[in-house]
Amino acid sequence: MDFVLGHYNYWIAIFLMMVGFYTVISRGNLVKKIVGLNVFQVSVFLLYISIGTVTGGAAPIITQGIKLYSNPLPHVLILTAIVVGVATTALGLALVVRIKEAYGTIEEDEIHEQDHSL
Amino acid sequence: MIDIIIDITLLAFLAITAVAIVRLTNLLAIVMLFGIFSFLSATLFVVMDAVDVAFTEAAVGAGISTVLMLATIALTKDHEEKKYSSHRPWLPLAVVIATGAALVYGTLDIPAFGDPESPAQKHVATYYIEKAMPETGVPNIVTAVLASYRGYDTLGEVVVILTAGIAVLLLIGDNCPKSIARNHMQEGLKGKEIAHNLILRIASKTLIPLIILFALYVQFHGDYGPGGGFQAGVIMSSAIILYALVYGLDGAERVIPSTILRLLASLGVIIYAGVGVVTLLLGGNYLDYSVLADTQIAGQHLGILLVELGVGMTVFSIMLIIFFAFAGRGRP
Structure with a gap:
């Protein structure tokens, strides 16, 4: 039971990662692919933060009388990753908008059909 | 103890939301669910003492990302074609299950969640x-x-x-x-x-x-x-x-x-x-x-x-x- 509780966070993170991965590789709609990519991304954040958590630890802001803190390093890495993530998501969405304007659709299969019929 | 219960519940909510995102075809609903997904994960970061991260995720994931996705579907279209949504699910499913199994096998050696002695903390x-x-x-x-x-x-x-x-x-x-x-x-x-x-x-x-x-x-x-x-x-x-x-x-x-x-x-x-x-x-x-x-x-x-x-x-x-x-x- 302790083993399951101790690894529950990692397993859910992996489950979310796989759900995101599945959305990316199996769905043809480009917006849905990007949502899937974002789900994948959040799962990586969860994995990092889970690894940095210390039971009984406080948030890593130095306070008098507190000795045990959670690991600040994953927090730094993930904080910047989130903001970079939204910037790259915006780039992906901008590409989707341009694809819609060029092909008139955001379904991958229809885009392939148009490419082949040329 | 209460931390663990909150942690387990929020993670379960996250998993449910993620599955709902895959299954739905209405893009508007998907984007709104993604906003909820981000907000849930932000709450989870607070539980795991990552206050700065939670802050960022709540503002970026639940705020800006959702607005940008809404803008995109306003510019394109708001539903996924049903005929493309469920074709050939078996190969991707097999790939995902194999990858997931390999990753879960990898976690067996990771120190337990919250272990103060784990190498990452040292x-x-x-x-x-x-x-x-x-x-x-x-x-x-x-x-x-x-x-x-x-x-x-x-x-x-x-x-x-x-x-x-x-x-x-x-x-x-x-x-x-x-x-x-x-x-x-x-x-x-x-x-x-x-x-x-x-x-x-x-x-x-x-x-x-x-x-x-x-x-x-x-x-x-x-x-x-x-x-x-x-x-x-x-x-x-x-x-x-x-x-x-x-x-x-x-x-x-x-x-x-x-x-x-x-x-x-x-x-x-x-x-x-x-x-x-x-x-x-x-x-x-x-x-x-x-x-x-x-x-x-x-x-x-x-x-x-x-x-x-x-x-x-x-x-x-x-x-x-x-x-x-x-x-x-x-x-x-």
């Missing part, structure tokens, strides 16, 4: 926790590591954000073909219903100054509490986005012209990189703030303040540039 983390306060005088270790110890890294991230903003401008910046100038979002922005809704106008007028004040607090109090340039930039831009949603895009562009935004975005990076050049000229290493003032602590304080200011400016203006690019697309 490396540089102990150094940061013990030395960050005496060396930089900044109680928030995350800010100290972000802006001082790993300053190079953060400079790189800020440049990535600037690059992404420029790329979005190149892709969907100014010129737009007239033929597809049919933008639902633009109609929504100019629509009489929103602009003339008294409650919305008055509520937003009260809220916007408070949001800006809060952003400034987060910016300059980031050394002592959760917060910093990244969060402040996003919160500040959300104030302007709220203004644009209620009073229209043209009004918002009068408040902050896009030329000024572009200047601000580059100025932020220049401030950050410039602080590094100044420390070089003063005889220190690149981004070693200790030489900026008489004492090491004062120098670090000044350096971190300036660098966070640069980060805040760039993040704020890039978020707005991206939003204006999406919302202005298809303007007749």
